[in-house]
Amino acid sequence: MTETFQSSDSIRSGRPLKYAQYANLGPVELEMGARLREITVCYETYGTLNAAKDNAVLICHALSGDSHVARHDSADDPGWWDLGGLVGPGRPVDTNKYFVICPNILGGCRGTTGPDSINPSTGKRYGRDFPTITINDMADVQKRLVEHLGIKSLLAAIGGSMGGMQVLAWAVRHGHMLRGAIPIATAPRLSSQSLAFDVVGRNVIQRDPNFHGGAYFDHGTVPGIGLAIARMIGHITYLSPEAMQEKFEADRYRPRDVATEFEKKFSIGSYLGYQGDKFVELFDANSYLAITMAMDLFDLGSTQQQLRERLCQASCRWLVLSFTSDWLFPPSQSQDIVSALLACNKPVSYCNVASACGHDAFLLPNEVDSYGTMIGSFLGHVDNAHKTASAHADNAHRTASAHADNAHRTATPAPAENAHGTLSVGVGTPNPTAPDSPTNIFTSRRLDYERILELIPPTSSVLDLGCGAGGLLGRLARRGHANLVGVELDERSIIACVHRGLNVIQADLNQPLPQFANGQFDVVVLSQTLQAVRDVPGVVNEMLRIGHQCIVSFPNFGYRKLRQMMLSAGRAPESAGILRFKWYNTPNIRFFTISDFEDFCREKDIHVQRRIALDTEAGKEIHDDPNLNADLAIFAITR
């Protein structure tokens, strides 16, 4: 491998940054105590800053990214998020509406001050003398740039991986300047495993004999082997095992025809060798060390309590996204962020997007219909909430939900959804009451919703477990409730909720819900979901723990018509609505009656405050022998 070092000044080889702009921001004091006498930030912008200067979106790049997030015109080189198609006219981050700013990070090697920049004190490159920087320093420099551009408040900050860490740092440190935060595939701090890979990568670079303690410029060398190998390790961690298998199994023993001195016996080896070599041409080793160390030092706390204390300082709305097959930044770490935000009643939506692409999913087009759509919807609602708030001099994020249903001016097309809202069970099963039949007794008027709404005091906070596409929550939002959260498992339903501007959290009701605190909500609703839940006592316990008052509705299998069906036909009952399924494919797995539920409450010391029994077909309340005459029951319960 020839390690010709082709950089000139601080811009290394690779494509030229035709549209780059530079801001000289003067001196900065760094978090760890050192001082940089002057810094330059290289950045690119897309779209137009409006007169109010309130349509700016900051994009924070990951480890090896740069300011070139997207092409500026058709002749331009593609940017790092063009494959995913995230930024541009008509795209989720719509440059027809938003003013997008993407700066190269502090410590980088693509224009912003970093270890390969000239140290004004010596006239030579910093190299080994570049001080330890942190993610907070990166965010602080970005804030200086934003201010330099005359912007007082960002519509949103968006970033994946280490870019997501910058978004978290923004929210914690400069939350007053941020209305929306979208951290993607990131973590409050690295897992031990991910940290370990970084440590090994740094060891390889630092023990490369061409490293010379970081002073390789002085020796006319670069630690190219070390840097290439560090990059190879990184590449393995960016892909899921499935994606690697898919990509390299068919031609396992046929190495690709690339020029590399690394092992080329296997297809995967030639790929890694090529990626490693290419990276050496584009990236500076000291920069790699500085940035990975910043990532490794990022730490919002070792406990949920600490994380909560930090994140509670932010006043923005949140959309947190992770990917199921990401093992470098596993979804559980995004869920920790979400739990902390929920604990301080921050408006947050979360989706663990189903993907086979691993950590790289956030850069790829595969799942953009899902996560891109949510980003587009979310930005639209944050924008509208702000406009509404400006108009009414009202609190921005409080009204966002209330205006959710008529705020359909988002960039992305609306996902398919039912106007009435579907009910989905939140336990990984087909939707038992999807209104696919015109004769469905539950969807014509939703008498059950009407009665449930009557039970919920005005302005109370509500958690809807198994919220589906947000039918009930949407009604509550229109009625003016401020603090509304839905829990749902189905990704399409979550996309629909985000589209409506509702706060929705992806979770499985068969698991505990530690992300919600004791007594956190005035009301917890479980609407026509209990019969599809495997762990019935578990979900009821969680409801009673989280809510001061709980509302449970369910179909009554003691209903006369159902008993008769069983008795006369000797068959499992089947009917319209919730019973339109066959015994062998119904999502309903718990068959119980009003009396059964009352026994259950007695047995578990649950206090029944109110029981409403309905004949939904007749559209009336039942008072005479409900266990026989009602097809649906609504219970208000407390511990």
Place this chain on the structure above:
Amino acid sequence: MTETFQSSDSIRSGRPLKYAQYANLGPVELEMGARLREITVCYETYGTLNAAKDNAVLICHALSGDSHVARHDSADDPGWWDLGGLVGPGRPVDTNKYFVICPNILGGCRGTTGPDSINPSTGKRYGRDFPTITINDMADVQKRLVEHLGIKSLLAAIGGSMGGMQVLAWAVRHGHMLRGAIPIATAPRLSSQSLAFDVVGRNVIQRDPNFHGGAYFDHGTVPGIGLAIARMIGHITYLSPEAMQEKFEADRYRPRDVATEFEKKFSIGSYLGYQGDKFVELFDANSYLAITMAMDLFDLGSTQQQLRERLCQASCRWLVLSFTSDWLFPPSQSQDIVSALLACNKPVSYCNVASACGHDAFLLPNEVDSYGTMIGSFLGHVDNAHKTASAHADNAHRTASAHADNAHRTATPAPAENAHGTLSVGVGTPNPTAPDSPTNIFTSRRLDYERILELIPPTSSVLDLGCGAGGLLGRLARRGHANLVGVELDERSIIACVHRGLNVIQADLNQPLPQFANGQFDVVVLSQTLQAVRDVPGVVNEMLRIGHQCIVSFPNFGYRKLRQMMLSAGRAPESAGILRFKWYNTPNIRFFTISDFEDFCREKDIHVQRRIALDTEAGKEIHDDPNLNADLAIFAITR
């Protein structure tokens, strides 16, 4: 780091191998065409070879292991499997009963000929001239050793990780000398991801300037940095993310007090640095390259068809084990091995042992109660089958099952099990018919088993889906059926089946069963399990695909008493036996009647050959209106 190279001759530093023996086995022709003029094998033995020379167990070690699998006496250094406690007097591999042989592998650096041995042609170390070796070569050399010891047939070969690959190679190449094979946490070939880590590890070593193209001995150096870093990468892959978190999160920023020149900023870094340095003292870099390349080249085929063709050559019994959190050798690869063996009707049991320890689980004590117990049981049955076969001049593995129930002479204590055999549902739910109540109407006589047994023709092959602890299979074994396989999800039930000498495969009935071929079994049984299955059409389809004849038994929810309970009490029925659960915690999630099932068969074009309706309480068959009068139904069905 000081890389003092302390080895003398071919034995490197570290503990001396006090009990090592050496066999000079003359020249070997290698699979890739090269020839070694003479080889020495270093090995250790434990226990006593009996007069018949038929009690020998071969232990195959992994990448960095050696001949010292266990201590020989209390004063001896611990062996690499002593932490797990696998080999020794009274242990699963019981040296009071078995003669254990553990050789250092070909290419190793702990006594057996490898790259750091003296090349007799030159009088110098092989170094870079050591030829490419394969796992097959390792197995062939082990076979030569076994013959050298006068042994014609091994009771079993056991190995984890790369040791498991040697077991597979043994079965394919020398299957006639092997009665039992226990591959643990291994693969028919590496995943792309695992291969990638090996490639990076080799690149680090080979690009270490002290490597000198492998001729580092001639330069008085060792590529210690490269080897240490390769080892660090390996260490990360041996642990699960959970195990790493557990081990290094509490003291994340407090590096351990170890002497290393590698990065020591984080606890995990100090650990990896220490492990890397230590490894350099114990291991030879050329050996590491040769062995990892052998592992990477091991390949039993890129398709299941190829894998099948190779494994079908083996005539031994199999126990295949994997660990749920192992991501280096993921369980799906062990499942591929199992599928191939099943496809050629080989006697095999498989368990994916629940563990948080990652790949290292096979070396640790955490799960030894589970996997160690199965190994002990399996060896006992292979041994007994052989003794029986020797005595009766009969086929060994055919009678093993038949003798299963009275073969309780295994080393390990019997797992808790019920004498009647429990029925467990194979879908991750509590056992619906566990005989925990003396009044249980189903366990007093098991009238249903009696009738099912009548439906199964003598000598037919039988697959029991949801076999539990093997109650039905045990009865069939006693009746002399040779080809019996159970499918079960619950680990304790699998341990019980292995203890009984039954062939049992861990699988989830809610997923397809591609490991079984169309028409592979004469009879497929689904006994009192259908009511607990989520995907009813799926499991019935799979039965009909796999079996020429299928037998399904289930409780009839149309039974008069149950209808009356519902009608009069207005509550979900609850009774003894299978109905002793509450509506909210029953594993039964499908409520159907005999008529429902008949409708289902009609609708799905399933042919009902025979219907038996029972009143199990009265202990009699029902002919008059079974849908009303029977509590249990048995159907014989075909497509």
